[in-house]
Amino acid sequence: MGPLTGRKIVELAGIGPGPFCAMLLAEMGADVLRIDRTADAGLGIAKPVKYDLMNRSRRSVAVDLKKPEGVETVLRLVEKADALIEGFRPGVTERLGLGPDACLARNPRLVYGRMTGWGQSGPLSQAAGHDWNYIAITGALHGMGRKGEPPVPPLNLVGDFGGGALYLGLGIVAAMLEAERSGRGQVVDAAITDGAASLMMLFYGLHGAGGWRDERGSNVLDTGAPFGEIYETKDGKFVSVLALEPKFYDELVRRMGLDAASLPGQYDQSEWPAMKRRFAETFKTKTRDEWCALLEGTDACFAPVLSLTEAPHHRHNVARGTFVDVDGVVQPAPAPRFSRTPVAIQGPPAAPGQHTDQALRDWGFSADDVATLRSAGAVA
Numbered sequence: 543m544g545p546l547t548g549r550k551i552v553e554l555a556g557i558g559p560g561p562f563c564a565m566l567l568a569e570m571g572a573d574v575l576r577i578d579r580t581a582d583a584g585l586g587i588a589k590p591v592k593y594d595l596m597n598r599s600r601r602s603v604a605v606d607l608k609k610p611e612g613v614e615t616v617l618r619l620v621e622k623a624d625a626l627i628e629g630f631r632p633g634v635t636e637r638l639g640l641g642p643d644a645c646l647a648r649n650p651r652l653v654y655g656r657m658t659g660w661g662q663s664g665p666l667s668q669a670a671g672h673d674w675n676y677i678a679i680t681g682a683l684h685g686m687g688r689k690g691e692p693p694v695p696p697l698n699l700v701g702d703f704g705g706g707a708l709y710l711g712l713g714i715v716a717a718m719l720e721a722e723r724s725g726r727g728q729v730v731d732a733a734i735t736d737g738a739a740s741l742m743m744l745f746y747g748l749h750g751a752g753g754w755r756d757e758r759g760s761n762v763l764d765t766g767a768p769f770g771e772i773y774e775t776k777d778g779k780f781v782s783v784l785a786l787e788p789k790f791y792d793e794l795v796r797r798m799g800l801d802a803a804s805l806p807g808q809y810d811q812s813e814w815p816a817m818k819r820r821f822a823e824t825f826k827t828k829t830r831d832e833w834c835a836l837l838e839g840t841d842a843c844f845a846p847v848l849s850l851t852e853a854p855h856h857r858h859n860v861a862r863g864t865f866v867d868v869d870g871v872v873q874p875a876p877a878p879r880f881s882r883t884p885v886a887i888q889g890p891p892a893a894p895g896q897h898t899d900q901a902l903r904d905w906g907f908s909a910d911d912v913a914t915l916r917s918a919g920a921v922a
Contacts, residue, residue, distance in 0.1 A: 559629065565599055576601065592869045609919065
């Protein structure tokens, strides 16, 4: 029922942002077929399959891409696909015989989505790397952390998933829409460095205008301000406040029990260090739950800092169904939400090769085709 229902996408199995992008597109309704390695099919893995959450909502076919029959199998799938997702280093799929030229020759309308850290070109394009490396050269990592302390990596959120998967997904959907008009596919070069740099748009604008200091913990949105901080509470837990606008700041101060008339101006940066100490002392006078009772749901721009264990049970998340339980595994529900074409989890994570026979049949292979491929060791 999702907005991408009727779209067919081939995913060459990878790690990180590629699978996450494929999951998002699948839960928007696309029929995404994951191509796993035959070497993985039937083998034990470090954790049960049901915990590989980024592999949910799509079926898996195990194909040996070192065999000509395996490569031909993928090319036959490509003929029926709207898009393909791959996350190898530049040049790898070309050497496999599955590069853009080979795939577009079989399907000129194909959108060929490429997910890399450094991009398809540039002096670092062939170097190994991971999330922190990619966001480091964009200025993003430098800006995250406390004043006088080293940068703090924001998990894999800004690089792999924000700058990578989401930009790849947007690019694929945009290119599929364009292909409807032109009848021609194209390559989407989604580099995490490009996406992470794009996510820094606001801060480059502020920096250019002289409104953002190139020193961590010195600005309004990087814990420099007393009204934009994470504070410890009496019970050793934490709360977040980010009351940027004066009316919200006044609400925060009033509900904290401070005398606004005795405080310096909100944006008097010379007073920020002293104000942060005063705010910190005040927040330590009550427990997190006590502060929630005073501030949560008001215009003070406040929220408790919850753990992965706590977050699914917060009343707001429960009311919206932000988390769901699938096969005993608590996990985030699909997002975003659509009023008429709802998104949905299409199924639990699949083991490599779990759906080889049926999925190939559904994509146009005959029973004899599948049997021949099995006998050749091209699929498993």
